[in-house]
Amino acid sequence: MEESEQSSNLENSILQDAEIELLDFEMKQIFDNYHVEYPSDDEIKATIKVIRNSIPVNEKKTDVICKKSFSLLKNSLREFNHISSVFWISNISFFIFGLIMIFLGRFNPYLTVMFLSPIPFVLGLIEVFKSRDRGIAELEMTLKHSYQQIVLSRMVVVGCYNLVLNVSITVILSLFMKEVWIWKLIFYWSTPFTVVSVMTLIIESRIRNSYTTASVSIGIWLTFTSCLILFEQTIEWFENIDVVYFIILNFLAITILINLVIRKGGHFAFSSRTFIEKVWR
């Protein structure tokens, strides 16, 4: 019984092989006789020309970065023209007042510069988020340049203005106060500038109201500097902190700042969107 079954299976297998061979042969004959008209060179060129428009161009990473940087610069220049004069004037006034206090009031130049250094960025957040706080964000979200781009370019303007003021005061002090050590001065403004900026952005992402954020940030900063300045011991302790700690703190703050502003730039726009959604509920 088993023997006859095995022989039947063998026969079937041979038959299937023969059928496949026959099919192969027939297919070969069909394809051999099938004539495909080869297109002319002009037709090939015309087809390539049409298709080329639909093929996405792979841009180089450097080109993309250049393009984005140029766009950011262009947007920042536009925002520069639309930032309130109150912001420009008030901040420059603080710095001029600081210089007067240093030169005439014999204030400690390092501590004065340290106190003033983060103020423009903190106050600048009112300008950065003015469209959200004044109800224009809904409109700005629908424009060609995204809300994220607008917020980022305003941050760049505010940050750059803060840097310009800090650098300017450093240059003025180093020119007119020979006893001032320029590197110490740079560390004294760069560290609070970066650290307080990070702190302010983190507070802003939670509170979502630039006026409150600015008030809270300045409050914290004022408390910290007051505690520092009021006692001789704390000033002495602060002045003796190793420069390495300033470098580490600066490095950490800059890393977080870049991450917050550039990589998570959308987070602020997104938090505005979430804020708006909550308002509309």
Added chain:
Amino acid sequence: MDTLHLVVEHLSKKFGDNTVLDDINIEFTEGVYGILGANGSGKSTLMRILVTVLKPTSGKVILDGENIKKLDEEYRNLIGYLPQEIALYKSFTAERFLMYIASLKGLNKNEAKNKVSELLELVGLTEYRKKKVGTFSGGMKQRVGIAQALLNDPKVLIVDEPTAGLDPKERIRFRNLLSAISSNRIVLLSTHIVSDIDFIAKEIVILKQGKLIKKDAPDNLLGQLNEKVWTVLISEGELQQYQNKFKVGNIIRRENGIELRIISDTKPIETAQATIPNLEDLYLYYFDKETIL
């Protein structure tokens, strides 16, 4: 020239557990569409999704075969939006505000200057171009709002309750302006004020509690109300009784009594006369619990 197609497919939006839009499917082509609904019907949410301010919970919006999410900047470059409550930078002059928005819409300086002048003329604000928008009346602010929406010559113009808070004269002016600029583009006008869309809407979309109830030409929608709108002459004493029993539209005092306009599927009383329905009746038919403005 190809016809524009803006398609809303299975669109839903939830805020927490609250469903604001529920599986909306609509197709828009060139022309004015009046989106009619009571407060809280989901009109503004639909508008905000169409202008990319809000993301839908599910479903998509397609413009000429492409998802607007994919089109991103390209889509935003094609739209103009006038939010329900237009906020402006109060310290800016009308001209400066429009120039600023033009730059955010990607127009170059010369292009923007020409367009701003042209639009200030269109909305009748040329002589106020140097005035701060903070000093403008509600109607003037709305005109600045419509001017900014038109800066990029949008293919899709979305205006959300544009006449809320305007006096009748400003409302008529705004409606005529909208009608004048509506050729070759899709205009979506959301409102709960029926007179806003009278005569200018190609189709009316009726939303109720987040659901699409009807989408049709005004004549067709009104045709469905034939033999459903009645006038009845009653005495003063019967007024309360009729108001409790029927959906009552206009109440007009006549010498011989009070004439009521009643919306009812059946003849309310033997003496009732069928009358020609209008858009207010249509609104009342679908939104009887709401106030007509």
